[in-house]
Amino acid sequence: QVQLVESGGGLVKPGGSLRLSCVASGFTFSDFYMSWIRQAPGKGLEWISYISTSGGVIHYADSVKGRFAISRDNAKNSLSLHMNSLRAEDTALYYCARYGENNYWYFDLWGRGTLVTVSS
Amino acid sequence: EIVMTQSPATLSVSPGERATLSCRASQTISSHLAWYQQRPGQAPRLLIYGASTRATGIPARFSGSGSGTEFTLTISSLQSEDFAVYYCQQYNNWPPWTFGLGTKVEIK
DSSP: OOEEEEEOOEEEOTTOOEEEEEEEESSOGGGSOEEEEEEOTTOOEEEEEEEOSSSOOEEEOTTTTTTEEEEEEGGGTEEEEEEOSOOGGGOEEEEEEEEEGGGEEEEEEEOOOEEEEEOO | OOOEEEEOSEEEEOTTSOEEEEEEESSOOTTOEEEEEEOTTSOOEEEEETTTEEOTTOOTTEEEEEETTEEEEEESSOOGGGOSEEEEEEOSSOSSOEEOOOEEEEEO
């Protein structure tokens, strides 16, 4: 079954850290570019980070640059997001998403998300 | 950064009627536009890419059109499962990949 499953969300205090994980199954993970996308409660979608197939190219949204770090382990079919210096405005449902086959830059597969709440 | 503007914010439609959703890009994006459907409590689902190509398994009642800066998603005859929020996303200039704020299609 082709799927992405996120984990690692939870309640964290402002200034704290959290590590999110996404495990892929049912497809060759190492062939696909990946991203993290978040959705604040009742709000729209915000792309926050991208990683190439090898991990050699990484991009971040300005809103998280310098605080978040994306990585992947192709041997374990996993994607990670290390989040530091968390703020209240980082509260959101965090999705991992796969880019389309043949390097198309839309998102053709999404996980169900993991909720991050930043609050004292 | 390319800003995507969707209209209307909310669209009230009766089952069986046609729904027309709009998406405008702040600069030309060719046909590098995708549409997603998000049902309550669910992850987004890819509907359309390349402005007009339906993704695998998407019913023919969903169609996309447009190029440049103006795009349209049409749902020809709304079914109960189509009441959801719809997002457009550009992938012509990145990073960042940008989404519109969404159009909620609700039952009239």
